[in-house]
Amino acid sequence: MKFNYRHLKTILKSAVLLSAFSFAIVSCDDDDDFWDAFIPETDKEPTTTQVEGYVFRPALVPADVANVNQLKVTSGFKVAKFAEGLGKPRILAVSSTGLVYASDRDAGIVMLLTDTNKDGVADDKKTVANIKQAHGLTIYKNKMYIAAVNEVYVADMNANGTLSQPKLLIDDLPDGGQHPNRTIAFGPDGKMYLTVGSTCNACPEPNGENATILIANEDGSGRKVFAKGLRNTIGFGWHPETGEMWGMDHGIDWLGDDEQKEEVNQLKMGADYGWPYIYGEGKYNPADRPQGDTTYQQYLQKTTLPSLTYQAHSAPMQMAFYNGAMFPAEYKNDAFVAMRGSWNRSNPVGYKIVRMHFENGKPVRFEDFVTGFLVNNNKAHFARLVGVATHTDGSLLFSDDTNGVIYRVSK
Structure with a gap:
């Protein structure tokens, strides 16, 4: 029997289950009470559930003309390649003069891409930094900050976009484990923010800096935990009007096709977002019980729940609030998110760019913006x-690290 957490609507009548759990279930109108019976508050009673898990990785096909031409983008926009043949481009950063930077974690480089004739296609590419497992990029006060697994570097930016020799600021971030991809940005307060994912799918972390966002001074000093209970928040940023910090956290795998949903969290100093014990709208993770004498309910009471959720296993990556002038006015201050795509699901989801609508400074819904990277009846993908x-011209850039392409959406 396949269970759907806290949303079970059926009535259990099985005498086998009744005897196994030693309680009588007459109806399941109260979903919360029903589910709590299967995940007791303490380990004095057995915890049991059945989860159906899948591994499905769509085949990889080329980003050829035919595939790119069938991409679907919101009406009134067009999408095309900005650059290709780039290896495995990941995090993007754009300077105030329109220079585009991309990290390649596997190659351990930072690339500089320039569009000198302003035709929407990069005409020059060069490597401007060599740093093992370089991933997170951000530009602050005309300096490039680069985050690797354990390190953070800073380099001066020259007028032509090249970088000075990177200087080491931090060399003792936690080891990566399952989630080694650090991201970095500076907030309106001038502080450095670093994401540090969990080492595992779901487990108590021995290092208190894993599964967190860290905050530090501009030079990397004074580092401390800003927020915790975040499995892997790659994409985050500050709403341009409110200054509030928002991020998208990756859900736990192996809870089923539709669990755990990806979370949109308002990120606040000192908040605990529940991982690995509490997830989604306050659900209990059956595989990991709070340590010591703490019950699930007690942990739930101190957990900050998400403001919005998205399809499980979509794998949200970098997030950017739109601040350009090319798109219609209603796009201003909404966020775009790259959904990398699922592997732990029977039918693939993600593989798209989505728009997160904000109203009165709060996220309210998602809509597809660029789709079509799944082809051959969802059996293959090309990004x-x-x-x-x-971009400074108001277009939107996004990267694919399988076929080595950066795409551009314009009016």
Whole structure:
């Protein structure tokens, strides 16, 4: 029997289950009470559930003309290649002069892409930094900050876009484990923010800096935990009007096709977002019980729940608030998110760029913006998306690290 967490609507009548759990279930109108009976608050009673898990990885096909031409983008927009043959471009950053940077974690480089004739296609590419497992990029006060697994570097930006020799600021970030891809940005407060994912799918972390967002001074000093209970928040940023910090966290795998949904969280100092014990709208993770004498309910009471959720296993990556002038006014201050795509699901989801609508400074819904990277009846793909950034000309750039392409959406 396949269970859907806290949303079970059927009535259990099985005498086998009744005897196994030693309680009588007459009806399941109260979903919360029903589910709590299967995940008790303490380990004095057995915890049991059945989860149906899948591994499905669509085949990879080329990003050829035919595949790119069938991409679907919101009416009034067009999508085309900005650059290709790039290896595995991941996080994107754009300078105030329109220079485009991309990290390639596997190659351990930062690339500079320039469009000198302003035709929407990069005509020059060069490597401007060599750093093992370089991933997170951000530009602050005309300096490039680069985050690797354990390190953070800073380099001066020259007028032509090249970088000085990177200087090491931090060398003791936690080891990566399952989630080694650090991202970095500076907030309106001038502080450095670093994401540090979990080492595992779901487990108590021995290092208190894993599964967190860290905050530090501009030079990397004074580092401390800003928020915790975040499995892997790659994409985050500050709403341009409210200054509030928002991020998208990756859900736990192996809870079924539709669990755990990806979370949109308002990120606040000192908040705990529940991982690995509480997820989604306050659900209990049956595989990991709070440690010590703490019950699930007690942990739930101190957990900050998401403001919005998205299809499980979509794998949200970089996120960018739109601040350009090319798109219609209603796009201003909405966010774009690269959904990398699923592997732990029977039918693939993600593999797209989505728009997160904000109203009165709060996220309210998602809609597809660029789709079509799944082809051959969803049996193959030609892009898994990672980076997203607004270009100075107002277009939107996003990267694929499977076929080595950066795409551009324009009016």
